[in-house]
Amino acid sequence: MSNAQPLNNYVAGTWTPSSHGEQRPVHDPATAEVIATVTLTPAEEVARAVEAAHEAQRAWRDTPVVERTQPLFRFKALLEEHIEEIGRIIVRESGKTLPEAVGELRRGIENVEVACGAPMLMQGVNNEDIARGIDEHMFRQPLGVVAAITPFNFPGMIPLWFLPYAVATGNAFLLKPSERVPLTSQRMFELLEQAGFPKGVVSLVHGGKETVDAILDHPKVRAVSFVGSTPIAKYVYARATANGKRAQCQGGAKNPAVILPDADMDMGTRIMADSAFGCAGQRCLATSVAITVGEAHDAFVDRISEDAATRVVGSGLEDGVQMGPVISDVSKERVEGLIEKGASEGGRVLVDGRGRGVDGFANGYFVHPTVIDGVAPGSTLATTEVFGPVLSVMHADTLEQAIAMVNDRAFGNQACLFTRSGAAARAFRHEVRAGNVGINLGVAAPMAFFPFSGWNDSFFGDLHAQGRHGVEFYTETKVVIERWPAAWSRTF
Numbered sequence: 001m002s003n004a005q006p007l008n009n010y011v012a013g014t015w016t017p018s019s020h021g022e023q024r025p026v027h028d029p030a031t032a033e034v035i036a037t038v039t040l041t042p043a044e045e046v047a048r049a050v051e052a053a054h055e056a057q058r059a060w061r062d063t064p065v066v067e068r069t070q071p072l073f074r075f076k077a078l079l080e081e082h083i084e085e086i087g088r089i090i091v092r093e094s095g096k097t098l099p100e101a102v103g104e105l106r107r108g109i110e111n112v113e114v115a116c117g118a119p120m121l122m123q124g125v126n127n128e129d130i131a132r133g134i135d136e137h138m139f140r141q142p143l144g145v146v147a148a149i150t151p152f153n154f155p156g157m158i159p160l161w162f163l164p165y166a167v168a169t170g171n172a173f174l175l176k177p178s179e180r181v182p183l184t185s186q187r188m189f190e191l192l193e194q195a196g197f198p199k200g201v202v203s204l205v206h207g208g209k210e211t212v213d214a215i216l217d218h219p220k221v222r223a224v225s226f227v228g229s230t231p232i233a234k235y236v237y238a239r240a241t242a243n244g245k246r247a248q249c250q251g252g253a254k255n256p257a258v259i260l261p262d263a264d265m266d267m268g269t270r271i272m273a274d275s276a277f278g279c280a281g282q283r284c285l286a287t288s289v290a291i292t293v294g295e296a297h298d299a300f301v302d303r304i305s306e307d308a309a310t311r312v313v314g315s316g317l318e319d320g321v322q323m324g325p326v327i328s329d330v331s332k333e334r335v336e337g338l339i340e341k342g343a344s345e346g347g348r349v350l351v352d353g354r355g356r357g358v359d360g361f362a363n364g365y366f367v368h369p370t371v372i373d374g375v376a377p378g379s380t381l382a383t384t385e386v387f388g389p390v391l392s393v394m395h396a397d398t399l400e401q402a403i404a405m406v407n408d409r410a411f412g413n414q415a416c417l418f419t420r421s422g423a424a425a426r427a428f429r430h431e432v433r434a435g436n437v438g439i440n441l442g443v444a445a446p447m448a449f450f451p452f453s454g455w456n457d458s459f460f461g462d463l464h465a466q467g468r469h470g471v472e473f474y475t476e477t478k479v480v481i482e483r484w485p486a487a488w489s490r491t492f
């Protein structure tokens with residue numbers, strides 16, 4: 001594929017160039033090299049895609065669910081067959097390491113597997129004789145055309161939080177991936193085509209804000225799933241719901257982890273380092289604030305600083321590399337600016353990841369792991385999503401104080417605790433205002449059969465992604481109440 005040739009959309013089962021629209025380069029974050037060009041699809045072309053999807057959905061909704069899941073089974077097999085190849089595409093465009101890329105695909109494939117259970121997952125309920133001779137049934141029916149708008153940091157996994165459930169339940173599905181990482185979706189849609197979905201049931205439309213707005217305003221799009229930063233999640237939620245659509249919008253995060261003095265410090269530090277620095281800190285479940293309690297402070301800070309200083313940073317395609325670059329030059333500058341801000345607001349920079357570069361990758365967007373101790377509650381670093389490999393350390397005297405610090409933030413994606421005490425774990429999981437809780441875990445990512453349960457400013461909506469929530473989000477309930485008087489029966 002030529003870098004200059006813009007990527008095609010997949011509309012009505014055909015790979016279609018966007019006839020006009022602004023074009024953007026796609027960069028390899030490890031080298032800054034341009035690896036593709038993406039078109040920001042304008043509104044009228046989005047409308048064509050939605051109309052084609054709407055047309056296709058009429059026949060798809062009448063296709064028995066056991067037949068609708070067959071292309072998903074084939075898609076799952078194709079993803080398995082191509083997992084490393086797609087993993088390499090993820091590395092090229094997002095910068096993460098190959099094991100991280102393959103790992104995210106594995107989590108995505110789990111969603112395809114779960115959605116293949118749609119024949120049971122979308123079953124309704126019924127009661128015979130709700131009154132004499134009257135029966136009541138509740139069915140689940142698809143909505144129509146549904147869309148997902150996804151972020152840069154999990155180009156393989158996040159579209160799969162939505163697509164399998166949407167199509168298995170009888171909807172036509174349209175994806176607008178991040179314009180910064182369009183190549184992974186491009187390849188996954190080639191596999192979807194190969195899996196044999198009828199034309200128009202799955203569509204891919206590249207683009208940015210205008211493309212998103214066209215989706216949010218189109219009357220035939222019935223539901224919108226969004227994952228990205230909090231300001232855009234709020235905007236998408238407001239505009240989609242004002243237009244009468246269902247919306248589930250996952251936003252940003254600022255995830256705390258509390259370390260009690262009784263924690264297994266070696267294990268806890270290793271897990272925390274993977275959480276804070278894995279995927280270069282660009283995970284919505286990355287721990288970005290460590291809250292040490294009592295005597296835990298010194299032991300934790302020594303170990304985590306050692307890990308941060310020795311973590312192998314480089315190109316995600318090279319063996320032994322533990323952490324890749326951040327997504328862009330803008331992101332690198334923003335993360336480095338936040339480290340500076342943390343220092344100017346009184347934090348002690350114990351390990352400084354700025355300005356260290358990587359041999360052989362002079363143009364890459366690298367920020368090395370950074371640890372800042374003594375970050376004050378309420379300061380910029382304590383409250384702002386960094387989305388880079390920066391761990392802030394705060395301190396509390398008691399578990400109660402630590403829980404209050406955990407709850408003193410706008411986001412609610414994840415909170416973790418490291419301890420050997422069951423009573424402390426129970427108090428923590430009961431009290432914290434976060435939807436994904438880890439006990440002696442650093443990335444509490446729910447399996448595909450559990451909802452991805454962000455709270456507060458990390459989620460706008462009611463039903464979350466994945467599992468039964470996904471099935472409920474993409475279906476509406478229809479209740480049928482029936483009376484068939486015996487007098488009308490033929491006598492057999």
Ligand code: NAD
Nearest residue numbers: 150151152177178208209212228229232250251252253284
């Ligand atoms: P982003 O908000 O910049 O972009 C997300 C999507 O919104 C992209 O498809 C983009 O094209 C679109 N978009 C961007 N600006 C827009 C605008 N003004 N109007 C309409 N659409 C617009 O997010 P990102 O930088 O790609 O991803 C990182 C963010 O995503 C972080 O905040 C991270 O925490 C969050 N995230 C959250 C979860 C979660 O489950 N809560 C998971 C992954 C990432």
